[in-house]
Amino acid sequence: MDISTQTAVLDDGPVVIAVGELDLASTPAFTAALTEALVDERQTLTIDLSGVTFCDSTGLRALLTAPGHRPVRLRAPTTSVRRLLDLTDTTERFEILP
Structure with a gap:
């Protein structure tokens, strides 16, 4: 399965909404969506x-x-x-929102 993305722009920055599987095949499209969404790198990406x-x-x-x-x-x-x-001990690298 591929990944699909949508982008919304809020006051504090863009939100990229991802749906599907994030794997070797879909990561390039996902990464492109993240880069495209973030016009100003000083914004916080969600x-x-x-x-x-x-x-x-x-x-x-x-x-x-x-x-x-x-x-x-x-x-x-x-x-x-x-x-x-959790398994890769990378949780602390992100701000996790509910």
Whole structure:
């Protein structure tokens, strides 16, 4: 399955909403969507992961290297994404939103 993305712009920066599987095949499109959404790298990027059903190491790398001001916000990561973040000890690299 591919990943689909939508972007919304809020007062504090863009929100990229991802739905599907974030893996080797879909990561290039996801990364392009993140880069396209962030016009001003001083803004904080929020990535809504509530619709992501799978994330492998390439998806994790895309999250870790996402453009913009740090920390990147992850909104509503699914159980599988949270587990990957916990197993790789990378949860603290993000601001996690409900």
